[in-house]
Amino acid sequence: MRSPRLRRQPAPAPARDPHPAEPTEVFPLGEAVEVLPDEGAYRGAHLPAVVARFDPDLRSYAVEYDALAISGASGRALPETVPASQVRPRPPPPSPAPHAEHAPVDALRDGAWWLGVALLGGGRADGKVAVRFPATREEAEFDAADVRPHLEWVAGEWRSPEDMETSKRTPYAKGTHIEVARLEADSVVAWFPAIVAKPIWKNNLLVEYPFGKGSELCNEIINIKHIRPCPPRASVISFCVNDDVEGFQDDGWWPGKITEIHPKLTYTFKLATSGKKVQLHQNTLRLRYDWTDDQWKQVAQNLSGTKFTGGDRVEVSSDEEGFNGAWFQGTVVKSVGHKFLVEYDALKDDDEITPLKETIGEEHIRPSPPAIPVTNGFKVLDEIDAYTNDGWWVGVISEVLDDQKYKVYFKAYKEQNDFELEQLRRHCDWVGGRWMQASLEM
The missing domain is CATH 2.30.30 (SH3 type barrels.)
Known part of the structure; x- marks a missing residue:
């Protein structure tokens, strides 16, 4: 294959966290x-x-x-x-002033002071203070004498959360869409969509549930260990029996498996927690991903490796410079161990006449994508494949010229060209043994 060009960006240097300084003060005996x-x-x-x-x-x-x-x-x-x-x-004696709503406080419980969040501002007639503990998701009431403002001992002086820059830093800003874990016996059984309403001291957030009903929580103060970002927006074209998925039920995403496939994109979904079976439309199902080490990892599916035999229609990618994002159509001639001999449709051998044949590793071969109808044309920013230079190249619609003609931008090569509708198809990815209608990059 002849390579156009490929521009590469240097990898960023890894950041290093500074080591915290050792405390210098020495407390005397009896302190x-x-x-x-x-x-x-x-x-x-x-x-x-x-x-x-x-x-x-x-x-x-x-x-x-x-x-x-x-x-x-x-x-x-x-x-x-x-x-x-x-x-x-030990901190200085606290002020008698009442605690502000959502102020970080320490509450005395079981002989220790525990960090929490005051739920109601102002004093109460009964002298009680309601405190939320975001890490354990508990709430309790305390005598006012057993609740104090939270203070940090920094470089030999007491500082309030309001005075510290860390109180303003959070990976989840106001308005961020997230998912919150529902726990049963300390195990996650479902994930509920929520929106960050307000960052609170350190790793605590006030979140709102947009789907709350009746006795369900409308908002909650929670520690970030109980939340995760929204999973990748990848739309599966079809599910398979035994797929590990999440189904949307009762305002949350519950893990389970596909047990049956029905017409009209409907599936039998078996909940992992209860074993209950329900029928759900494809729009209320998604592949399961786990948020691990600050990145999304797809849960392994019960799929055997994709097998190709002679005569199968396939597409082939290449690691050669200049072929990033391209797929070339061909036909499997035969399997060779874990590789496949493929004859290309459009690529030619050195004589420019004979179809090119290559032995391809399984990591560079996939089935031919499904034909997805384009009923109303494409829109700006739609991700598509454009047929050019003997293959399908991934790009995005940058301009709609008319209902049959479009400008396409190829990000990998910083190029833009015009294409007829018949030269375009919807982009989809072969991920985990299935076709998905969107890139997993967020």
């Missing part, structure tokens, strides 16, 4: 402090304690906990020696 364990059941808590000993070599403290913390432990082991980075002074 009243708070311990912030970073493991076990007390992660995120502030435990009242007194310094018993400091080890300068290990940069650690031996501490003795207050009787209240010990009694609240209920048999759970409290760390006796802790790193200096997990010890801070």
